Amino acid sequence: MPQRPLDILIVGGGIAGCCAAIALTRTGHRVRIVEKQEAWRFQSSGIFVYANGLESLGKLGLLEDILAAGFPVPEGRNAYYDHLGQPIVETFYPTADASRIPAILGIKRAEMHRVMAGRVAALGVPVQLGTTVTELKDGAGGVTATLSDGSVARVDLVIAADGVRSATRALIGIEVAPRYSGVGVWRAVHRRPPELTDKIMMMGPAKRFGIIPISDELLYTFGTVAEPGDSYYAPDDWPRLMAARFAEFTGPAAPFLAELGAGTEVLYTAVEEIVLPLPWHRGRVQLIGDAAHASTPFMGQGGAMAMQDAVILADALSAHDALETALTAFGRARFPVCAFVQDVSRAVGEAGARETGDPSARHAEMRATAQDKVDGFYDRLHTLTEAGGFGL
Ligand SMILES: Cc1cc2nc3c(=O)[nH]c(=O)nc-3n(C[C@H](O)[C@H](O)[C@H](O)COP(=O)(O)OP(=O)(O)OC[C@H]3O[C@@H](n4cnc5c(N)ncnc54)[C@H](O)[C@@H]3O)c2cc1C
Numbered sequence: 001m002p003q004r005p006l007d008i009l010i011v012g013g014g015i016a017g018c019c020a021a022i023a024l025t026r027t028g029h030r031v032r033i034v035e036k037q038e039a040w041r042f043q044s045s046g047i048f049v050y051a052n053g054l055e056s057l058g059k060l061g062l063l064e065d066i067l068a069a070g071f072p073v074p075e076g077r078n079a080y081y082d083h084l085g086q087p088i089v090e091t092f093y094p095t096a097d098a099s100r101i102p103a104i105l106g107i108k109r110a111e112m113h114r115v116m117a118g119r120v121a122a123l124g125v126p127v128q129l130g131t132t133v134t135e136l137k138d139g140a141g142g143v144t145a146t147l148s149d150g151s152v153a154r155v156d157l158v159i160a161a162d163g164v165r166s167a168t169r170a171l172i173g174i175e176v177a178p179r180y181s182g183v184g185v186w187r188a189v190h191r192r193p194p195e196l197t198d199k200i201m202m203m204g205p206a207k208r209f210g211i212i213p214i215s216d217e218l219l220y221t222f223g224t225v226a227e228p229g230d231s232y233y234a235p236d237d238w239p240r241l242m243a244a245r246f247a248e249f250t251g252p253a254a255p256f257l258a259e260l261g262a263g264t265e266v267l268y269t270a271v272e273e274i275v276l277p278l279p280w281h282r283g284r285v286q287l288i289g290d291a292a293h294a295s296t297p298f299m300g301q302g303g304a305m306a307m308q309d310a311v312i313l314a315d316a317l318s319a320h321d322a323l324e325t326a327l328t329a330f331g332r333a334r335f336p337v338c339a340f341v342q343d344v345s346r347a348v349g350e351a352g353a354r355e356t357g358d359p360s361a362r363h364a365e366m367r368a369t370a371q372d373k374v375d376g377f378y379d380r381l382h383t384l385t386e387a388g389g390f391g392l
Contacts, residue, residue, distance in 0.1 A: 004321075005028045005029050005030055006024075006029045006030070006155075006156040006157050006317065006323075007029075007030050007142075007154075007155040007156050007157075008024055008029050008030065008031045008032075008155060008156065008157045008158075008159060009031075009032055009033075009034065009133075009143075009145055009153055009155045009157075009158045009159070010031060010032070010033045010034070010158075010159045010161055011033075011034055011132065011133050011158065011159065011160050011161060011162045011168045012033075012034075012035060012036075012160070012161035012162035012163060012166075012168075012289075012291070013033045013035035013037075013040075013117065013120070013127060013161075014113075014161060014162075014163060014289065014290075014306070015112070015113075015116070015289065015303050015306040015307065016161035016288045016289025016290070016291070016306035016307075016309055016310060017033055017035070017159070017161035017162075017289070018033075018113070018116035018117060018119075018120050019056070019057075019060055019062075019116065019306060019307050019309075019310030019311075020159055020161055020288060020309070020310040020313060020314070021033055021120050021123070021125045022060045022061070022062070022116070022119055022120060022123060022125075022310070023059075023060055023310040023311055023313065023314035024310075024313070024314050024317070025123045025124075025125055026060070026061070026123070026314070027314045027317065027318050029314075029317070031125050032125065032126045032127070032128070032153070033120065033125060033126070033127045033128070034127075034128045034131040034132060034133060034147060035127060035128070035129050035130075035131065036130065036131065036132045036148075036162075037129060037130070038129055038130040039129060039130075040113065040117055040129070044109070044110070044187070044189055044265040044266075044267050045108075045109055045187035045188070045189060045220055045222070045265070045267050046106055046107060046108050046109060046187075046189065046212060046214035046218075046219075046220025047106075047107060047109050047112060047220075047300075047303055048073075048104055048105065048106050048107075048199065048212055048300050049066070049070075049104070049105045049107065049112075049300075049303055049304060049307075050093060050103065050104055050300060050301065050304055050378075051076075051093070051094065051095035051096065051101050051102070051103050051104075052301075052304050052308070052378075052381060052382070052385065053301075053303055053304025053307045053308070054066070054067075054095075054101045054102065054105060055096075055101060056304065056307035056308045056310070056311045057307060058100075058101065059311045060119075060307070060310065060311065061119070062115060062116065062119060063100075063101070065115045065118075065119075066105070066107065066112060066115050067102070067105065069107055069108075069111040069112065069114070069115055069215070070105045070106055070107030070108075070111065070112070070214060070215065071105065071106045071107070071192075071197075071212075071213040071214055071215050071216065072102035072104070072105050073093075073102065073103065073104040073105070073106060073197065073198060073199050073212070073213065074197055074198070075092055075103070076092050076093035076094070076095060076102065076103025076104045077090055077091075077092055077198045077199065078090065078091045078092070078093065078104070078198065078199045078200075078201060078374075079198045079199070079200050079201075080200075080201050080202075080203060080366060080370065081200065081201075081202045081203070081251055081252060082202065082203055082204075082251075082359060082363065083202050083203065083204035083205065083207070083209070083248055083249045083250070083251075083253075084249075084250050084251055085202075085250050085251015085252055085253075085254075086251070088203065088363045088366055088367065089363075089366050089367045089370050089371075091370045091371045091374045092371070092374075093374060093378070094374070094375065094378045104199055104212075106199070106212040106213050106214040106215075106219070106220060107214050107215070108189065108214045108215060108218060108220070111214075111215070128147070128149075131147055131148050131149055132147070132148045132162075132167065133145050133146065133147055133148070133158070133167075133168060133171065134146050134147065134148050135171070136158060136168070136171050136172060136285060138172075138282070138283035138284050138285065142154055142155055142156050142284065143155055143156070143157070143158050143283070143284045143285065145158060155284075156284065156323070157284050157285075157286065157323065158284060158285040158286070159285075159286050159288055159313070160172075160285060160286065160287045160288070160291045161288050161289050161291060161306075162291055163289070163290045163291055163294070164178050164272050164273075164274055164290045164291070164294040165178060166287065166290075166291035168285065168287075168291065169287055169291055171285075172282040172283075172285045173282065174276065174282065174287070176274060176275070176276050178272035178273065178274055178294065179272060179273050179274070179275060180229045180270060180271070180272055181271040181272065181273060181296045181346070181349055181350075182226055182227070182229070182350070182353060183224055183225065183226055183227065183270075183271050183296065183349050183350075183353050184224070184225060184226075184227030184231065184268060184269065184270050184271065185222055185223070185224050185268070185269045185271055185297060186222065186223045186224075186225070186238070186241070186242040186245060186246070186266065186267075186268055187220065187221070187222045187223075187266065187267045187268075187269070188220070188221050188222075188239070188242060188256065188260060188264055188265060188266045188267075189214070189218055189219075189220055189221075189264075189265040190218065190219050190220075190221060190256050190259060190264070191217065191218065191219075192213050192214075192215070192216070192217060192218050192219040193255075196211070196213060196219060196252075197213055199211070199212045200212070200252055202249055202251065202252065202253055203359070203362065203363070203366075204246070204248060204249055205248070205355075205359070206225070206226065206352070206353055206354065206355050206356070207223060207224065207225045207245070207246065207248075207249075207352075207353075208223065208224045208352055209221065209222070209223045209246050209249045209253045210222045210223070211252055211253065211256065219256075221253070221256045221257075223242060223245060223246045223249075224298070224349070224352065224353065225245050225246075225353065226353040226354070227270060229270075231270065233268055235268075236262075238266040238267065238268050239260040239261050239262065239264045239266045240260070240261075241268070242257075242260055242266050242268075243257050243258075243260040271296050271297060271349070272294060273294050273295055273296050273342060273346065274290065274291070274292065274293060274294040275293075275342065276292060276293065278331045278332070278335050279327075279328065279331050280292045280293075280330075280331045280334075280335075281327040281328075281330075281331065284323060286313070286327050286330070288306065288309040288310070288313060289305070289306035289309055290302060290306065292309075292334075292338070293305065293334075293335075293338035293339070293342065295338070295341050295342045295345050295346075296342070296345045296346055296349045297345070297349075298345040298346075298348040298349040298352070299341055299344055299345040299348065299377070301341045301345065301381075302341075305334075305337070305338050305341060308334070308337070308385065309330075309334060312330060312333055312334060312388065313330050316329045316330040316333070332388070333388030333389055334388060336384045336387070336388070337381065337384045337385050337388060340380060340381065340384055341381070344377060
């Protein structure tokens, strides 16, 4: 328990905001959330959560409910194919405790949020939907936050969990423009054939197409491809465009691409990242999640980083009486981990979108090195996370 329970305002009720609300309430603080959406309305599509993110969900007491709502990939198996459906190699993702924590969980985003928001409500955390912060005044004794409904909240700490385009970040004078990665991601949700249980990655010519189960009934497909920075595509056209972008993919992708049409849930996202040096706080206002360190999605780690942020921020506030010391310690613990994820993910994404040349050389290299790369990434991630302390 902290020496003094803090009054905390969280801006944004996504993965980072909900997880922070849960972690901080469980460690004795008084928390409220403002969320700009008028109603909980979460983007379609799925997300995969690797063992490190699931461990954080375990610390938040959410693991069982999240596992029940998603689909654990057997043995953490990731099967690679070329774009015509020829097998290349299989890799297996690690987990320290396979009996309790799967190596990879696929889950529908809306389902994950239903579990998180349900726990926030069960803990009695007030959530004001359709509300944001319009002004922050940081003084010696606390922060005065003016909300968009005209009310004023006086709190000890503001947590900006308002995503890659965080308006709170700008309110505290941190000017950082999201960097466009050059890559667009096309995502869709489909019925899952019972036999499809692996995570599948198909390696196309400068494109990737992924398939992952997200429940007993559903699966999620995603395709990555270079897109111009200023591209705009009308949402009604997304199913047709997704089918056209990945038309050269056959094999396991074919039935899902064939069913893209007016009734399919499709989402297009131009991928951006936030590269921000420390400090990630100004006075009593702390950035977490994508607001501080949005990553490209090629390592599937952004959500896990947001979950870990929540756990470690609560730990840092419990470990240090002085707020400034706690927030500084939080940033120092998290920066190396999040920067590592960003760097590896950026390199993987850029290499994938720009590659030319002989795919057979790529496949030979994958057969020789793919498992070592997975293990090397997770070993390093674990080492950096442990070095940050606070028990994760
Ligand atoms: C294409 C793609 C695929 C991805 N796949 C994966 C994956 O498989 N695995 C994984 O771990 N990660 C993945 N990620 C990353 C992951 O989605 C993000 O890292 C994660 O959602 C970050 O959570 P967050 O809560 O910080 O931000 P967000 O999820 O963006 O949530 C921010 C919340 O703040 C609210 N908000 C915004 N502005 C305001 C405001 N001014 N006032 C109040 N509220 C506000 C928003 O409505 C939202 O509810 C992917 C990302 C992309 C783009």
